[in-house]
Amino acid sequence: MSLALALAAGPALAGSAAQPGQTIGLPTGAQLPIGLYFVNLSSFGVRDTAPLSSESNVNLPTLALATPWSVLGARLHFFFTQPVAASSVRGAPYQSGIGQQLLAGQLAWDLGGDLGVSYLFGGYLPIDTRFLTQEASLSHRFAVSYTGQGYNLTANLLYGTFLSERSPFGVLYPDYLNLDITATKKFGKWEIGPVAFGSLDLPVNMPGYRRQGQFAVGALVGYNFGPVNLQAYVTRDVVERNYGGTETRGWLRAIVPLYQDKGDVEPGRTLVTREQGE
Numbered sequence: 316m317s318l319a320l321a322l323a324a325g326p327a328l329a330g331s332a333a334q335p336g337q338t339i340g341l342p343t344g345a346q347l348p349i350g351l352y353f354v355n356l357s358s359f360g361v362r363d364t365a366p367l368s369s370e371s372n373v374n375l376p377t378l379a380l381a382t383p384w385s386v387l388g389a390r391l392h393f394f395f396t397q398p399v400a401a402s403s404v405r406g407a408p409y410q411s412g413i414g415q416q417l418l419a420g421q422l423a424w425d426l427g428g429d430l431g432v433s434y435l436f437g438g439y440l441p442i443d444t445r446f447l448t449q450e451a452s453l454s455h456r457f458a459v460s461y462t463g464q465g466y467n468l469t470a471n472l473l474y475g476t477f478l479s480e481r482s483p484f485g486v487l488y489p490d491y492l493n494l495d496i497t498a499t500k501k502f503g504k505w506e507i508g509p510v511a512f513g514s515l516d517l518p519v520n521m522p523g524y525r526r527q528g529q530f531a532v533g534a535l536v537g538y539n540f541g542p543v544n545l546q547a548y549v550t551r552d553v554v555e556r557n558y559g560g561t562e563t564r565g566w567l568r569a570i571v572p573l574y575q576d577k578g579d580v581e582p583g584r585t586l587v588t589r590e591q592g593e
Contacts, residue, residue, distance in 0.1 A: 332452045332477075338471045339497050341471075343471045344459040346381070348579045353379075357372070358566040360563065360564030377395065392420065398417075433456075434456070435458075439453075450478065456474070458470065458472070468498055473492065494512060513529065513530040535548035547565070547568075
C-alpha cells in the first residue's frame with residue numbers, strides 16, 4: 316500500500332500497492348508447514364519532508380493457509396491481508412482508513428538442500444480511501460530462500476501491474492518493482508542480521524512524469540517465544556527519488572500459528588525458519 320500520493324511533487328502519483336519492505340524477515344521462497352497462521356506487521360515511519368516531516372503507520376494483518384495439496388510439485392499456500400493505515404503529511408492532521416485487501420495464492424517448491432523457490436499471484440481489490448492507493452492491481456512475486464544452518468537468506472521480487480493507469484480523480488498509477496532482501500542468522504532463540512529493500516516505478520508515457528524510487532537498509536532482531544515469533548527491524552533510506560525526503564521506519568511483526576499439522580512440523584520449526592534449534 317502506498318502513501319506516496321500525498322508526498323509526490325508535480326503530477327499526482329501513487330506508488331506500489333504492496334508496501335516496500337513488507338516481506339523482509341520472512342523466508343518467502345520456502346514451503347510453510349501445513350497449517351493456518353496469523354501474521355501482523357505494524358510499521359511507523361517518518362519522512363524528512365520540508366518544512367515539516369510526514370508520518371505514517373501501516374498495519375498488515377494477514378491470514379496464511381499452508382495446504383497439504385501439491386500443484387506441479389509445489390505446496391499450495393493462500394493469503395488474505397486487510398491493511399489499515401494512518402498518515403500525517405507535512406504536519407497536517409492525521410487521516411486513517413482501510414487499505415486494499417490482498418487475495419493471493421502461492422506455489423512453493425522445495426529444491427532440496429534447504430533451498431526453496433516460490434511464485435505468488437494475487438490481486439489488490441479497489442477501495443475508496445482517498446489518501447491510499449485505490450485502483451485494482453495484480454501482484455506477481457518471485458522468491459528464493461536458503462534456510463539451512465539457521466540462516467534465512469531470501470530475496471523476494473514483487474512486480475505489480477495496475478488494471479487502470481489513472482483513477483477517476485486523475486491520480487497516475489505506474490506499474491512497479493519492489494525487492495525485499497533478508498540475511499539473518501539464528502543464535503538459539505534469537506535471530507539477527509542485515510536487511511534491505513528497494514522500490515521503483517516503471518516508466519509511463521506521460522509528459523512531466525517523475526518516477527519515484529528508494530533503497531533502504533537496516534537490521535532485524537527476532538526472538539522465538541515458543542509458538543509465537545516476534546521480529547523487529549529498522550530501515551533507513553539511503554537513496555530516494557521524488558518522495559520529498561528520506562524515511563526512517565520501524566517495523567514489528569508477530570507470527571502466531573493458529574493450527575499446525577504436527578506431522579509436518581520439524582522440531583522447533585515455525586513459519587519463519589526451516590530449522591531454529593531453539
